[in-house]
Amino acid sequence: MSTATEFQAKTRTGRIADFVDQRVGGSMMVKEFGRKIFPDHWSFMFGEVALYTFVILLISGTFLTFFFDPSMAETHYDGSYNPLRGVEMSVAYASSLDISFDVRGGLFMRQVHHWSALLFVASVSVHMLRVFFTGAFRKPRELNWVVGGVLLVLSLAAGFTGYSLPDDLLSGNGLRIIDGVVKALPVVGTYISAFLFGGEFPGTAIIGRLYMLHIMLVPALILLMVAIHLFMVVVHKHTQYPGPGRTEDNVVGFPVGPVYAAKAGGFFFIVFGVIALISGFFTINPIWNYGPYDPSPVSAGTQPDWYIGWVDGALRLMPGVLGNFSFEWIIPFPWGNNTLVLNVLLPALVPATVLLGLMFTWPWIERWITRDNREHHILDRPRNAPFRTAVGVAGVIFYSVMWAAASSDLIATHFHVSLNDVTYWLRALFFIGPVVGFIVTRRLCLALQRKDRDIVLHGREAGIIEMSPEGAFSERHEQLDEYKRYRLVSFESHDVIPAQPNAAGHISGPEKSRGALSRFFFEDRVAPVTPAELAEAHAHHGPAAVEGGEKAQIGH
Ligand code: HEM
Ligand code: HEM
Structure with missing residues (x-):
């Protein structure tokens, strides 16, 4: 057939497909990528959930930007939520209330955004634990583990910056804690705080600045890192659990096209559907109950989002005796009178540094101890790597004790026990829990x-x-x-x-x-x-x- 008759014989869709293919080489990519084999296991689902919840965050977040106004200018609320009518508040808070009460579908979208943020960080964390407990971070995936670690930190940053945007009492208190931690940094703390808040806390700049970080820089960095992350998954090929016929040199599973493409597409809608269902039925972050931010009141029994709780908990666990410890009589500071606020510095920085430091370096620590420099594409069942599993459980307990401490007041009121006793027990568990967890595991x-x-x-x-x-x-x-x-x-x-x-x-x-x-x-x-x-x-x-x-x- 001549080229002309070949062209005539094609349908209009075929011709459009040809046009695009000849210019972007799509069929080559589909052929290459579509024939990739992925192994099947339920535990490989968590990374997917992380990916899908991120897409839902992008979609719902874009909707919110149409109506949210990141301004700290003062206004008097005149929306349809009667109890707050006439109350003085920031424009940011008023616009969040408008999204909740006066924008059609607004409350639903705020809740979709918030619930998917909670699920996003949860799925990223569980995905990381899956990778850790099965040893999927070993050679050649160490760098992808580090990219994952950066993604985890970025996810926390996205969550915290978003949580602070509505400028309600709860989010303002969260920012106050961050301001306290920043100010506790020796020498540079007060300068950084002034730079961040544009002067004295809370100032009038912080919401606008967090907004830029939240809707532009952090999501863009997450997108970039996710692209690098998935590219590496394709390059390294996915790991697989041990089984007959599975070796270090092959991958047993289904091809991306059509099996995984169809499964993944369907799974995305299931995740979206479940989040929509939860968001339609269960309230999250009812900012109208908290009121606008005011530095003087702190509501009792309120909780930060789950993934930030551990920092709050660590601060609650720290004994106050080390507060405002002056070091000058030990080390004469050349820059003059300077106080170390150890009761803020230690709990805010040390556990985070230990956990994140260990997380980022673990692939190298394990390789150094085992002297195992071989490639590993077959996963470990957690029981078959007792030392690693025990270290992981110790880490999870260390984290969970701090997380539980963020609810120490609720534990005390719900179980009718003394708040002091809860604190003493949790302090003991902070040290003993990981050790016992390690031994028992x-x-x-x-x-x-x-x-x-x-x-x-x-x-x-x-x-x-x-x-x-x-x-x-x-x-x-x-x-x-x-x-x-x-x-x-x-x-x-x-x-x-x-x-x-x-x-x-x-x-x-x-x-x-x-x-x-x-x-x-x-x-x-x-x-x-x-x-x-x-x-x-x-x-x-x-x-x-x-x-x-x-x-x-x-x-x-
Ligand atoms: C936004 C966050 C993240 C997304 C969207 C994401 C997505 C994914 C997906 C879809 C996979 C392939 C399927 C699977 O094994 O679950 C994967 C694999 C992987 N991820 Fe992540 N991930 C994220 C964060 C992390 C974190 C925090 C870590 C570790 C610190 C990590 C380490 C890895 C590793 C090492 C693999 C290769 C696993 C293997 O081949 O068995 N990822 N990721
Ligand atoms: C990893 C990604 C993200 C996470 C974890 C996240 C998390 C959050 C959280 C927890 C809130 C507070 C919601 C509330 O008021 O109850 C929030 C608010 C907000 N987010 Fe995001 N977000 C993410 C990405 C985005 C993106 C990509 C956009 C925009 C394109 C966006 C736009 C907004 C806006 C405008 C608000 C304020 C709305 C309001 O509070 O009423 N977010 N975000």
Whole structure:
């Protein structure tokens, strides 16, 4: 066919598709990307939820910008919410009230925005925990883990800047706390605060500035980072859980087109639908109940959004004795009289630095201790990496205690206990909780591994008690099928690598620490069942064991 007849033979849509394809090379991209294989597992869903809630935030946020006015100019409210009529407030607060009461669908969209923000940060956090507990951050994904970490920090920044915009009593109090933390920074604190608020707190500039950060800079950075993040997921290929036929060099799953594209599209609408349903039925952030921001009152029983609570909680846990500690008699400051406000500085900065510092550096810490520099595309089941799982649980407990402390007043009033007692208990848990969590989790993982070993070697207890002709009772044990057995035996267990001498025959200080950590983490370990052990067990139990009818004597 000549080019002309070929052109004639195509439908109008075909011709448009051709036109676009010849200019942007779309079919090549679809061919390349559409044939990518993704493994299937429910735990890979959290990253997707994070992505979809972010898209919902972009859509609902854009709607809000049509009506929100980020001005701190004074006005008298004259909207349709009667209890606040005539009350003096900022234009920002008045416009948020208008969105809630006078813009058609406005309250619904504010709630969609707020609920999806809560779900966004929650899904990002759970996604991060999934990646951590399965070891998906190992080589070659360390940098993508760091990009993820930046995304987490940006998500918190987006949440906090948004939460502060309506300029109601609650958001103003949140800003007051941030102002306190900034001012507590030695030497530069007061200058930074004055720069941020355009003079004395609260000033008249902060809402406008936060608005720019909230609707432009932070979402743009998140978009950029998400693009880099997903690009790396495609380049590295997705990890997969162990299973028959799955190796470090292949990916077993479905192609993006059409299976995943259809699934993902449908899932987006499910997430959107669920958020719309929640937003239609459940109030979130009823700013009309709080009133406009005024530095003097603080309402009792109010809570910050869940992801900011831990900072508030850490501040509540800190004993006041270290307040306004003057260091001059120890270190004479060259810049004159300067007070360190340790009761604000320590809780606001130390836990955050410890948690975020450990999070960003963990892939390298683990690689250093295990000396494992190989690529890993097969995930660990959390029980098969007891040391990592235990460290993760300790981190989660450390975080959760601070988070719980943000509700110390509510715990005291709801359970009719003394607020002081709640604080003392939480202070103790702050130190003891992570240690106990670490020990218990490691023991649990090792116990689960031993149970797996036992099941592989001796079969699963069927719960069927049989009586032999001689009158002895025994429980029937059923052997696992090939697939289940594979899942239980195919993992690696790190061995202790003692400190090694360097070329000059010396063992350096850091290498001694590495050796000690290696012993601490891997001394107690359960090795996977070897084929020889399996063959021996089967030989011992006889062919019945392989066929599915092994018996364990009760009382022996
Ligand atoms: C806006 C936030 C984020 C979005 C939209 C996002 C999205 C995704 C998606 C869709 C995937 C592939 C599916 C999956 O495994 O869940 C993925 C994988 C990954 N994400 Fe994220 N993520 C975010 C934040 C994070 C954070 C906070 C971390 C860790 C600190 C992280 C680390 C990773 C890693 C290492 C992978 C590769 C996992 C693998 O191949 O198994 N991500 N991300
Ligand atoms: C990761 C992204 C985002 C998060 C976590 C987030 C979070 C929030 C939160 C928690 C609020 C307070 C809502 C309330 O009043 O109850 C808020 C307000 C707001 N957000 Fe966002 N947001 C995000 C992205 C965006 C984007 C992309 C836009 C605009 C394009 C936007 C525009 C707004 C506006 C105008 C308000 C003030 C409306 C009001 O409070 O009445 N947001 N945001």
